[in-house]
Amino acid sequence: MSTLRFFDPHIHCTSRTTDDFEAMAKAGVRAVVEPAFWLGQPRTTLGSFIDYFSSLVGWERFRASQFGIAHFCAIGLNSKEANNEALAREVLEIVPRFALKEGVVAVGEIGYDEITSAEERAYQWQLDFARKHDMVVMVHSPHRDKKNGIRRSLAVAKECGVPMHKLVIDHNNEETVQDVLDAGAWAAFTIYPYTKMGSERMVEILRKYGPERLIVDSSADWGVSDPLAVPRTAALMLERGLDPEWVRRATWQNALDAYAQSGQIDVEQLLRAPTIDQSQLFSENSVLRGQTPRIESAPKSGVPN
Numbered sequence: 001m002s003t004l005r006f007f008d009p010h011i012h013c014t015s016r017t018t019d020d021f022e023a024m025a026k027a028g029v030r031a032v033v034e035p036a037f038w039l040g041q042p043r044t045t046l047g048s049f050i051d052y053f054s055s056l057v058g059w060e061r062f063r064a065s066q067f068g069i070a071h072f073c074a075i076g077l078n079s080k081e082a083n084n085e086a087l088a089r090e091v092l093e094i095v096p097r098f099a100l101k102e103g104v105v106a107v108g109e110i111g112y113d114e115i116t117s118a119e120e121r122a123y124q125w126q127l128d129f130a131r132k133h134d135m136v137v138m139v140h141s142p143h144r145d146k147k148n149g150i151r152r153s154l155a156v157a158k159e160c161g162v163p164m165h166k167l168v169i170d171h172n173n174e175e176t177v178q179d180v181l182d183a184g185a186w187a188a189f190t191i192y193p194y195t196k197m198g199s200e201r202m203v204e205i206l207r208k209y210g211p212e213r214l215i216v217d218s219s220a221d222w223g224v225s226d227p228l229a230v231p232r233t234a235a236l237m238l239e240r241g242l243d244p245e246w247v248r249r250a251t252w253q254n255a256l257d258a259y260a261q262s263g264q265i266d267v268e269q270l271l272r273a274p275t276i277d278q279s280q281l282f283s284e285n286s287v288l289r290g291q292t293p294r295i296e297s298a299p300k301s302g303v304p305n
């Protein structure tokens, strides 16, 4: 069992298995944020979004808890599906109903994909909503034309009056990090196993920029991705001689500070060892298949970090 603890503030748990949850918990992942996003295939009706958002605040939260992982989520209309404008209008109407529920730490992931005007309208609408409710915003950045996409995401958020300390820009790289830090927003990095941003590059980014507002995440989903990206990257950072305090901030504290602004995270409870009770049920269902439920209560003292 790892003595370090990690926060993976971007992972699509609904696409992951219980083996992943077990491996994550064992590697020290103590908390996650699961942002609402695209499922790989476009949804055709509002009901699909309603059921998906319900699962993020319900079943997925329960499922993670059964392995000792605190699950928080972000609710929003993703940029890709914002391009189906008729459906997008309906989805935006129900976003407030879910975004204000318990365990929701941000509006997200929202932003640009192809940088279309439909995406911009949905982004602005959700930024306005977030500002009115003083919420944190998690922004997805486009994989093509990323630099311009991120500059525009920052500018539009500023225009909408979202304070920069409430803005997390995700999927950064070496080309974009300075713009995000200069703006005063949080700069998150998704670590993919084979492509895009890898752990090696992340080590050098942390070395160069220091730990201020840098966040490491996995964005693990239904594609080729790694639910252990955060602990693995932390291990490489330590191996390469980076200051353990810097590593702790980039893989735990900064994500906690950013999303605890929501008021939805009980930090004291998170610092204690997790309580696991697999005898619990969610709507009469458990994650077990006839196994003996694991029941572990937290020891009196907190876990070291």
Ligand SMILES: [Zn+2]
Pocket: 010, 012, 035, 037, 109, 219
């Ligand atoms: Zn994502």
